[in-house]
Amino acid sequence: DALLKDGDTIKFxxxxxxVMHxxxxxxxxxxxxxxxxxxxGDTLFAGSIGRTDFPRGSEKEMKNSLKKLASLPDHFKVYPGHGPSxxxxxxxxxxxxLNRNWQTL
Known part of the structure; x- marks a missing residue:
């Protein structure tokens, strides 16, 4: 077992x-x-996002994570932990x- 951190690479x-934290x-x-x-994983789904109301979940961190994902090229295919791609x-x-109005809040 090993801990993964932002920027690490994994080969299959x-x-x-x-890895993107x-x-x-x-x-x-x-x-x-x-x-x-x-x-x-449980960050971005088709039409939704992962819940942040669990212990140690964070709306602020989720918003920052979604901004990172939104900066990826539009053609990038998204494979979430649940539901359709x-x-x-x-x-x-x-x-x-993930729309622009939400990102400016």
């Missing part, structure tokens, strides 16, 4: 993923970045937690 055969749902939440995709661009348009 020929696939290399970069995306706290909010929990303090240790991470997303894994590939070349054209991101695995978001989507893209960053689609979430910027449709997800009320």
């Amino acid at each position: 055969g020929s696939l290399t993923l970069k 995306t706290p909010g749902h929990s303090p240790g939440s991470i997303s894994l970045l590939g070349e054209k995709e991101v695995f978001t 989507t893209t960053i661009g689609e979430e910027k348009k449709q997800n009320p937690f």
Whole structure:
């Protein structure tokens, strides 16, 4: 076992993923970045986000994590921990937690 931190890389055969610390749902939440995709765990879902009302969850950290994810290219495919896949661009348009109005709050 090893602790992962922001910027670390993980290799699975020929696939290399970069660790992006995306706290909010929990303090240790991470997303894994590939070349054209991101695995978001319980941070970002199609049309929603992970809950922050659990012990040690944080709305402020979630907002910062969502800003990081929103900065990825629109074509990036999103594979959440639950539900269907989507893209960053689609979430910027449709997800009320990732649209531009919410980001300016």
